[in-house]
Amino acid sequence: MAYTHAIDETLIALADPTRRAILQRLRVGAMPVGVLAEGLPVSRPAVSQHLRILSNAGLLIVTPQGNRRLYGLAPTGMNGLRAYLDDLWGDALEAFAQAAHDLLKDDTHDT
Amino acid sequence: MAYTHAIDETLIALADPTRRAILQRLRVGAMPVGVLAEGLPVSRPAVSQHLRILSNAGLLIVTPQGNRRLYGLAPTGMNGLRAYLDDLWGDALEAFAQAAHDLLKDDTHDT
């Protein structure tokens, strides 16, 4: 397993609007930092910093190509977060169903 | 009734470790603020503030019961975020498959 680069980093990475804009922009495919920065309201170094965070979170794949570095979405980057959400909300749904069941207490109960 | 409480709020809500601890603690079921705070390393008012953020993000359901207020996980709270991730990463996977396909069918000769 070890899909997870630590949920913490993934969520922090996704919590920033500029970083989400970067991800949106990468949907069409990988691109170098310069091109990426042109479509964004912040400077190129700022983009570089965001890319570092996104990469550390396992959300991006970096492909050095001579002079440039191509950044693209990592296909498995979201697996850790997904697993986390599924786990957490799985229990939540169970607890909710249980509560609803308790409220309806006119049905038979079991264990 | 949009699921979307704005993914912005959802992600920011999830990005904080204390708030995730709160969610974890609520997995077993709803509970009032006081009980919730006892299991956490921060003060009760701090928990209240976090609960407000989580509620605004649509992640919690509040049930006033006389003197107290019971906080529980909202079953549909994650739907918006899930949809967002599915959409974003759906395209990412397509782009990735496309790129892989391109590489196989027409190898670029460089160097």
Place this chain on the structure above:
DNA sequence: ACTTACCGTAAGTCATAGCTTACGCTTTTG
């Protein structure tokens, strides 16, 4: 080999998020 392009990092500034203490309101209890 020199110049240009591309990129990451360092240093510094400014805004914001999270915490604590203090306070006021509402509901329960004696």
Place this chain on the structure above:
DNA sequence: CAAAAGCGTAAGCTATGACTTACGGTAAGT
């Protein structure tokens, strides 16, 4: 009715995060 319990909110402090400009290092072009 008075006292206490349970919460939310305001005010203030501090740490952290996001941005900018400046700089250095490597690859490409002439």
